[in-house]
Amino acid sequence: MSEYTPFEMIAYTGSRVLEDEKIVFVGTGLPIIAAMHAQFTHAPNLYMIYEAGSLAPILEMGMPLSVGDTRAARKACYLKGLCGAFELTQRGCADYAFIGGAQIDMYGNICSTIEGQNYDKPGIRFPGSGGAGAMAANCEKTIAIMALEKRRFVKKLDFVTSIGFGDGSADYREKAGVLGAGPYRVITNQALFGFDEDTRRMELLEVKPGLTPADIQDLVGFELVISPDVKDMAEPTDEDLRLLRDVIDAEGYFLKRVIKK
């Protein structure tokens, strides 16, 4: 088994959770890489929606560097604008949302707007919702990619940008007027999480080989539900790494980024 980096593990795990013959609404970076890897391997009939307006493009010009990249429109089946992309989603055509953020809580709510409590004069201003808030509301299942750190897996967000299960009550999403079923998976390089059906709380499903559930709990700022059957995360093979490094992100735009602490 070859050495792999945290980003490669995230992209590979993201690929694993995507099923064939589904439509995934992708965000920039690792979600695109994960979806491309899935297309190259177990899910050749997985299709992407890009929020600038394209459905099911053929990425023959290489990986789009952003969701607005003109390359993401190449040989699409349907190419409109943002309204078109999000209305497909609101109508029920997008199986997965693939988003990221700065903070996540135990109910899968995500912050990507501000850090600090004062909206009118925040400590840090992030870019904002972008498509994420709409994707988390109306794609059927939300998959989040997060860095596994205590300051990111928090008890209370500074701002709820993308709705998860809210306060965890059974009818929260219905009262919010949103349509999708909600949080499905949270992907990190050291653990894969799902959500407990009864309590809607984040549940540890898999850990990186060599780690224990207690190791993961130490990196999370709230109490995890631990699956009675925690498995080891699958690791990328040499062929997976070749696809990721030499075919999908050959220039290393995302996979070779340096993690800033």
Place this chain on the structure above:
Amino acid sequence: MNSASSKIRNISNLKYKEKKLEYWGPTPDESRKAMVNKSHALKDKTTTLKDAVAKHIKNGINLGIGGFVNTRVPVAIIHEIIRHGATDLTLSFQSNSICPELLAGAMILDPDRVSIKRVELAWWGYEIIGIAPMLRYLATNGMIEMDDYTNYGMSVRFKAASMGIPFIPVRDHGGSDMELINRGKMVKCPFSGKNVYLIPACHPDVGIVHTTAADMYGNARIFGAYCTCPEIAMAANATIMTTEKIIASENIRTYPNLTEIPFPVVDTVTEVPYGSYPGASYGSYWFDMDHLKMFRSICEDFRKTGSKDALKKYYDEYIFGCENHDDFIDKIGYKTIKKLKDLDGGQPIILT
């Protein structure tokens, strides 16, 4: 209308001031009047960008910015607005990078020439290249008022305006803190009795868009993603359009299905090749990552050090040192433009 509420209480640490339910630009009635009162003649609307901006850009307007992040962003128009000057602006867009950053940089250099009062938006940043330093500077110093929606929210607010309706129900924002801080409202659907979120139409005073091709009347084609350009052009009281290429009106009439923006909503058309540079225009050129990185790092240095020297140099060189966009592209040079055309790869567009 019965107001309703999701259960969003105490889920986050958020503190905020509630906003008045009002429009941040022309009301639907005012905008309807503006559209009725402008000439609907099929007449030649070609003009210089200088004249277009001088005629339509005024202090205190709501400026609707087209494109999406780095794609078909109306950079040539933004440069001209900065040369012309406009204060007290409200900006409205879904996701953008260099356009609001350029306006914000101009505000930092000379707030008497350009200033932003408030922004209704979904996202402001450079994606792969990084966060937007000027947004972070202005927002964390409390220098601009913000109003956050999702990308769908902002897009469909322009769409509602383009449809002539005052608000539109959506299935997002509810249950997130955007429900608390923005000017939308949760109500009970009169038909199902269930909660549904309403957001106000967004009519800019002036919409600015860059298109793939247009005839002299303003009938425009867009290839690649439309972004929200048709909706913004239709929503605005006045639309200033730049286009990569002016084409014969006969071509428009041969394939009328390809027209995405119709002439009555367009006020001026200017042929500006590379009008989105350093952004991309599908079928013509890819975005110039090096130039965007260069400008972003100048802004980031200002944010970190407070020194405006490099920022001033950029504006003096690329904006105030240019009479028009041709001068700007001259400074970028043939080799860069050639590379960006190659990177576009000749995406297929129809000009005939």
